[in-house]
Amino acid sequence: MNKMFTPELEEQLRQVFEGLVDDVTIALFTDGEACYSCPETVGYMREVAALSDKIHLKEYDLQRDAATAAGFKVDLAPSIVLLDAKGDYQGVKFNGIPAGHEINSFIPALLEVSGQASEVPEDLAARVDAIDKPVNIKVFVTLSCPHCPGAVQKAHKLALMNPHVEAEMVEAQTFQELSSKFNVSGVPKIVINDTYELVGNQPIQAFLDEMERI
Amino acid sequence: MKFDLQMDFGSGFSLSPKDSLEEEALYDVLVAGSGPAGLNAALYARRKGLRVAILAKKKGGQLLDTSVVENYLGIQGLSGEQLAGQFLEHVRSLEVPLVEDAEITSVVPGNSFHLVTTATGKTFRTRTLVVATGSKPRTLDIPGEAAYAGKGVAYCAICDAPLFRDKDVFVAGGGNSAVEAALDLAKVARSVTLVHRSRFRADQILVDRLLAHPKVDVHLQTRILEILGERAMTGLLVQDLGTGEPRVLAGDGIFIEIGHIPLAGPFAEHVDTNVHGEILVNAKNETSIPGIFAAGDVTQVPYKQIVIAAGEGAKAALAASEYIQLLPPDQGTLGETDSQAPQFNLSL
Structure with missing residues (x-):
């Protein structure tokens, strides 16, 4: 299989990964049979993990490691969850290969789960902290969509800020059944608790407006 | 599906050390x-x-x-x-x-x-x-447009074209961006119908490419009156400006490229x-x-x-x-x- 990274990109990413604070683990779930883009995702993640000592890769099989998968609420393949230095799942998940434009949501997610903090205005932080019910955010994307990583990043940021929130990217073409269930014909499409929908790369306030309705 | 990485240094993570402004400056x-x-x-x-x-x-x-x-x-x-x-x-x-x-x-x-x-x-x-x-x-501002936004009505062809594989789609507009969107969509969709209320404004070189495409149909002098649907979009109600006759065109999506x-x-x-x-x-x-x-x-x-x-x-x-x-x-x-x-x- 061809490498995903060019030497130039590898060098740039090595520099970016110098910003990793603590260790971070990529838990990758694939499924032996009929798993679209699984081989590519495995190759891609191995390349990512090779670029920093702080990045660890654990490869799981959705069937064989069913208990582990259930623990992270993983039921699709390929699926990636990011674990912090303690091995804890913080609600940051990617369903489908985070390639194409989605590398722009995947790399920041690695940095953030490793502990790299970013600034959030105080009023917004207070609203995020106040969420006390379980929230699941799905962000449907295509790999050719330049606006999508922004929406994914915001959803993941919310998950990292509040333990009640879980946020997952869903690559719409890989998971067509799920996409048609939620009627996805425009991306990014944000679905909260399988009920509330937003279309477009919305500001974090719009996420919160919907989350507060739960 | 293409996996080529589209790295965008600066969207959220940056190699440039100077991406902040000083309030005192x-x-x-x-x-x-x-x-x-x-x-x-x-x-x-x-x-x-x-x-x-x-x-x-x-x-x-x-x-x-x-x-x-x-x-x-x-x-x-x-x-x-x-x-x-x-x-x-x-x-x-x-x-x-x-x-x-x-x-x-x-x-x-x-x-x-x-x-x-x-x-x-x-x-x-x-x-x-x-x-x-x-x-x-710009939006069409017609009934159904807001209701079916993200459920067939789309504004970004490169983002959403992959979701219309083997579907029948429309493009509204007659300028360069409409023709380019139609050509892009024709790579994945089953059929593409361009609907425009007047004549082409697009460059002739693009129009020629469009008209030569076997999957593309063109309706000029046609006004879109309404976007029809139930759970998602199912078609368009259009009016032929020559005859004045309204009619329904069935399709799964419309890309609005009207400026x-x-x-x-x-x-x-x-x-x-x-x-x-x-x-x-x-x-x-x-x-x-x-x-x-x-x-x-x-x-x-x-x-x-x-x-x-x-x-x-x-x-x-x-x-x-x-x-x-x-x-x-x-x-x-x-x-x-x-x-x-x-x-x-x-x-x-």
Whole structure:
């Protein structure tokens, strides 16, 4: 299989990964049979993990490691969850290969789960902290969509800020059944608790407006 | 499906250490917007030795929504994104700070400097402003459009085309972007029907390519009255302007490519605009307020093209430079260059 990274990109990413604070683990779930883009995702993640000592890769099989998968609420393949230095799942998940434009949501997610903090205005932080019910955010994307990583990043940021929130990217073409269930014909499409929908790369306030309705 | 990585250094993680602005500083030129107009303004202003910074909502502007650019001199064919990448790289080589996801919420024009406040509550001071905030897609404003947005109604062909594999889709519009969207969609869709109320405005070279495409059907002189659907869009109600007859065309999606409306935002409260909401500028890109310049799609300058926006941006920067030189000496000194510690900004 061809490498995903060019030497130039590898060098740039090595520099970016110098910003990793603590260790971070990529838990990758694939499924032996009929798993679209699984081989590519495995190759891609191995390349990512090779670029920093702080990045660890654990490869799981959705069937064989069913208990582990259930623990992270993983039921699709390929699926990636990011674990912090303690091995804890913080609600940051990617369903489908985070390639194409989605590398722009995947790399920041690695940095953030490793502990790299970013600034959030105080009023917004207070609203995020106040969420006390379980929230699941799905962000449907295509790999050719330049606006999508922004929406994914915001959803993941919310998950990292509040333990009640879980946020997952869903690559719409890989998971067509799920996409048609939620009627996805425009991306990014944000679905909260399988009920509330937003279309477009919305500001974090719009996420919160919907989350507060739960 | 293509997995090629589309790395965008700067969307949330950045290799450039200077991507933040100082609230204490006095900038010479603050550029609002980072499409071709804004980036070229920054380039020209920086080369004049001025202290420049860019506040952008979406880095690269509408170029990112353009699949292929074939009409920029010297560029025979590049994706909009690649071209935006080259523009950005050029500007970055001169160490111009660019803050992304920075929406300007208020502007206070002043005699010696202007104040600009962003949505995050930060206020910056600048001697001159170049407003290059561009435009956003125009909507049809017909029944069904809002109801089926994201359920068949789409505005970004490169984003959403993959979701219409083997489907029947429409494109509304007759300009270059409509024809390009139709050609893009024809690569994946089962059929593409272009519907436009008058004649083609697109370049003949594109129209020829469209008409030669076996999957494409064209309805000119046809007005779209309503977008029909139930759970999702199922078709269009259209009217043939020749016969006056209404009829229903069945299809799964429609890409609306009927031009753009200017995004003058808070600037419109201060500078003069025309009935379309476009900022009025003179040949030197001066607005009605001294020290505030505008360029590109947000202005009344006709023909919204990349090359034109870029040229207008250059003019605005040169005019701003001239303006700064004519300021009284205590206000007219050139700024120092930024030197800041590396900082990681996650865009919110």
